[in-house]
Amino acid sequence: GAVVSQHPSRVICKSGTSVKIECRSLDFQATTMFWYRQFPKQSLMLMATSNEGSKATYEQGVEKDKFLINHASLTLSTLTVTSAHPEDSSFYICSASLWAGGSDTQYFGPGTRLTVL
Amino acid sequence: AQKVTQAQTEISVVEKEDVTLDCVYETRDTTYYLFWYKQPPSGELVFLIRRNSFDEQNEISGRYSWNFQKSTSSFNFTITASQVVDSAVYFCALSGGSSNTGKLIFGQGTTLQVKP
Numbered sequence: 001g002a003v004v005s006q007h008p009s010r011v012i013c014k015s016g017t018s019v020k021i022e023c024r025s026l027d028f029q030a031t032t033m034f035w036y037r038q039f040p041k042q043s044l045m046l047m048a049t050s051n052e053g054s055k056a057t058y059e060q061g062v063e064k065d066k067f068l069i070n071h072a073s074l075t076l077s078t079l080t081v082t083s084a085h086p087e088d089s090s091f092y093i094c095s096a097s098l099w100a101g102g103s104d105t106q107y108f109g110p111g112t113r114l115t116v117l
Numbered sequence: 118a119q120k121v122t123q124a125q126t127e128i129s130v131v132e133k134e135d136v137t138l139d140c141v142y143e144t145r146d147t148t149y150y151l152f153w154y155k156q157p158p159s160g161e162l163v164f165l166i167r168r169n170s171f172d173e174q175n176e177i178s179g180r181y182s183w184n185f186q187k188s189t190s191s192f193n194f195t196i197t198a199s200q201v202v203d204s205a206v207y208f209c210a211l212s213g214g215s216s217n218t219g220k221l222i223f224g225q226g227t228t229l230q231v232k233p
Contacts, residue, residue, distance in 0.1 A: 002164070032219055034219075034220070042225075043224065043225045044223050046220060046221070049219075049220065091160060095162075097219050103150050103167070103212075103213075104212070105164060105167050106152075106164075106219070106221060107164055108154070108161060108162035108163075108164070109161070110160060111160040111161060113160075
């Protein structure tokens, strides 16, 4: 149980284009999903918290107009990188929160490696 | 403020050795949760364990064991008889607090290399 998928796993795009990444909880409903960014050999950096049916909460320094998040259902959240530039190249990871035993546990997707040329 | 420190950046051991990964945390909250995740070269974070602040019992799962000590604010992870497949980056994380948004505070990670 507690499987989270992410699509695509890899994407290469040209500078100026937009890229959409999907995050799905396959066997549970997730009221809350999280989006992270990870640079090589570094820890995960939280970008935003996504709650189903409401606007995402962005961390300080993350441009909400640049990274559009939509959480339309309890099993799907999407991250759209708009007008991507080479500095947006990174490993993007989502997680879905499962409530059990009185607290949340985040289960992570396999990640999406974005390369912007 | 909450903080997680994994002082060991990289550890290299030979297969079958035991290895302990250290994790020290800081929080002013009385209710919080601690986690360990494994990130193999494929990139996906794999959930290993969750421990709440009221449960100081040590946990053993196969070759894995965890030692939670509130007195020293530590939540260390030991792998017994390590195997090459244990090679990965291991993250310790903290969540909880009065706001309880579920946000995870990650340590910097420890890269474990197990050599045959």
